[in-house]
């Protein structure tokens with residue numbers, strides 16, 4: 063599928079071929095067929111590219127008398143197998159995820175010869191976008207925080223369930239009531255998909271202003287949603303878009319190349335924590351971005367009372383750690399020792415969620431923690447299969463110190479302002495309990511380099527004693543990716 067050219071700010075999924083008029087039979091989806099008998103349709107409350115949404119009153123059953131929202135998607139537009147699958151997936155995801163406080167509640171799906179009807183909770187407070195516009199753009203930091211925490215909380219939930227939303231933008235967050243402090247709900251899973259923890263997606267979907275650079279490069283995962291939240295946060299804090307141009311290609315160029323402006327007014331009056339927060343979301347390198355869970359423990363948002371959910375990133379990093387060579391593990395251990403208590407907060411909370419016994423965790427802890435959150439979505443995204451990768455932990459356990467070495471990402475740490483200092487301290491630890499004599503060949507093999515690239519690592523070994531030097535240590539932690547080389551990066 064090639065991206066279609068549309069005006070900025072619109073979603074562009076697999077385009078529906080024009081002119082399809084023959085309606086699908088009423089039983090295509092296996093949804094209930096008695097929409098008319100169960101609901102009394104009211105006025106239109108919103109309109110998108112794929113359908114319009116009306117209010118409705120429930121005529122019978124458990125919810126009798128209640129007002130609901132009904133998203134009506136015309137079957138005339140479903141002319142390809144892909145477009146039918148898209149609707150089926152939207153309902154499946156909404157149904158599976160329904161239950162989080164900041165996610166619109168799903169009630170029912172129906173169909174007749176003409177339409178599919180998605181029945182859900184009615185949100186009467188309007189879109190986040192309208193509130194931003196009504197305020198003339200800018201939020202105070204306190205008000206922005208309240209919004210961002212809700213967004214992160216629901217997105218962390220989706221990600222743990224193995225769902226990427228792919229269309230996070232202020233139009234897709236609705237307030238339940240007109241009240242200033244009404245809670246916000248995420249809607250519109252029309253572009254969402256299931257994703258396994260190590261899977262990469264390649265279809266270009268989303269909305270131009272909010273699309274992450276790696277989506278445009280056609281290889282992305284959950285981190286793409288994080289970028290979009292970065293764009294939303296940027297808008298809340300300063301009132302304008304970080305990546306802007308008159309044309310769609312201009313926006314894409316800006317997304318791919320431009321650094322967001324954090325210097326001009328009003329940024330000088332924004333707190334350093336808030337700016338750091340935005341920077342760590344709008345990093346072009348998706349590996350350096352924080353996850354939604356990490357963001358909830360970022361100094362800008364930190365709240366000791368807040369419960370944070372399990373982060374699937376921990377599972378991914380531990381898988382890599384378990385496959386790493388002894389030298390790499392020692393390097394990671396040295397790195398984790400360079401972090402301050404404050405920087406270990408997230409790891410401490412994640413470790414506690416695994417409910418350690420006598421201070422250690424093993425495979426059972428990882429399995430139990432994950433199954434505690436098990437929903438239908440998680441089955442679809444096959445997240446439990448990922449536990450096989452942690453099999454070595456069936457036979458041994460991990461204490462907090464090793465957990466820290468295993469669950470840190472050198473890429474994320476490289477993005478910190480303090481990185482130079484961390485790397486320096488880490489190298490001192492490594493010199494004491496990790497560094498050893500290593501040959502060029504051995505080091506190249508550690509990094510999965512093909513013989514033709516051996517020369518790259520020559521400068522990384524100290525002439526005086528044949529051990530890694532500081533440069534070598536940092537490069538070794540980072541890993542090398544060479545196009546066409548025989549690499550086995552994860």
Ligand SMILES: Nc1ncnc2c1ncn2[C@@H]1O[C@H](COP(=O)(O)OP(=O)(O)OP(=O)(O)O)[C@@H](O)[C@H]1O
Pocket residue numbers: 073107108109110111112113114115131133166182183184185186189233234236249250251252
């Ligand atoms: N539960 C709801 N309560 C109130 N209004 C809603 C609800 N769901 C959707 N709407 C309104 O209908 C509009 C369109 O809904 P939705 O975003 O799901 O449709 P879409 O066609 O998939 O949109 P898009 O063009 O953004 O992909 C929303 O922007 C919102 O204003």
Ligand SMILES: [Ca+2]
Pocket residue numbers: 110233234250
């Ligand atoms: Ca929408």
